[in-house]
Amino acid sequence: MDLLTRVGRYFIFISLLFTRREKIGVYVKQILEEAVAIGIDSIFIVSIVSTFIGAVTCVQTAYNLVSPFIPDYVISLIVRDMTLLELAPTITCIVLAGKVGSNIASGLGTMRISEQIDALEVMGLNSASYLVLPKIVAAVLVFPMLITIAGFLSIWGGYVAGTLTGAITPEDYVYGIRADFIPFNVPFALIKTVVFAFLITSISAFRGYYTEGGALEVGKASTTAVTNSCIAVLVADYLLAQLLL
């Protein structure tokens, strides 16, 4: 299947989610369940990744800023801006593409090959909408919360690493965090996250929903879902930076 056909099928799939929807009550319960599966279950990995990324960014920035003309607080200023603009939203979403994306694709793929999706269809339900829409809505709601945690922990990780290694004093770090702050960077990170959440869940669901074959194909769908989601996140990252900054 060529790229254009696949993209066309993806947009048809997205339109399917919003036509012939089920009762709202059904979605509310599903969204809450998915929010737990996507959000709560991802807190640990997001915390670990973001804390260490913040720590490494701080240590490496300190290592590279050797000029006596550059004040120490610039280290934490760089940690803050890198975290808000790129590390928290983009890197965390790429990590989530691996965890959440593969989970969605393999879950739906297994449902497809074991005829569970067919069972929904013969009941007269819109299986795509019932299964996928709650995942997208849950991710769009929960990803920004995860990214907020990631941003906080990344800056905190930088503080811990910077002060423990003696690269920067606590006072300088806090001063740098507050210096030349551009408030728009926060909503920019959240806007990016919402777009990434939509892309990751919808692309992974698309891959899983149309799986054909057996267990091997489910594995392939899962891998392709992660690859495609990561590419989509990076392309969207560039486009949003061009559009909004």
Place this chain on the structure above:
Amino acid sequence: MIEIKDIRKEFNGRVVLDGISGKFEPGNTSLIIGGSGTGKSVLLKCIVGLIKPESGQVLYNGRDFWSGDADTKRDIRREMGVLFQGGALFDSKTVLENVKFPLDMLTDQSEEEKIERAQFCLKRVELENAANRMPSEISGGMKKRVGIARAIVMNPKYLFCDEPNSGLDPLTSVKIDELIQEITDEYQITTIVITHDMNSVLGIGEDIMFLHKGLKLWEGTNENILDTTVPELEEFLYSSQLIRRMKQSKK
């Protein structure tokens, strides 16, 4: 009654079903039989609305499924119960939740009414004690019975079973067949069973349609199937030692 007219289906230019027609009466257990890859499951999927045929009609009491609008399709689907080959139970739900699922999604009944109905259906398939178990905790035969309970929970007019005996031991297989026939008689529903199990053919085949390479080659009942002169059907039937011996003892 279900009537199919001149169903034709092909995949990538390869004809899988070629002009299949037939009638399936209420209160009868109708069997579609044939070897592997003869198009039985594709025909069933065309009938239940999962695969669209290139041409032909599927009439449910005169209502054409494929030319009907979305509302007609939805209405017809809500009169169907389908037992899939592997049971197709939802892994994340308990047995009771699986059976109750169509009621949750398609009715406005109270929770008590839904649980009562689901438990009644589980009792009907003798699985009332497995209500709180997960699908991964029950055997293949039990999964099929839960699948039947889920298929009949909405009081369907039409019941479809895709190879209900596959992967089961002969005793469980006979029990499943008997259950399908009892339900068909009890509720006077139109039942279509896809199978290549000879015990089912001889046991519950009130109407039998034989498919070979996408063509309907024979139609009859379990009473006259052994008298067939169609070579492909003879080959299919007498590949079983049991049937061969029955034929010899008949002579």
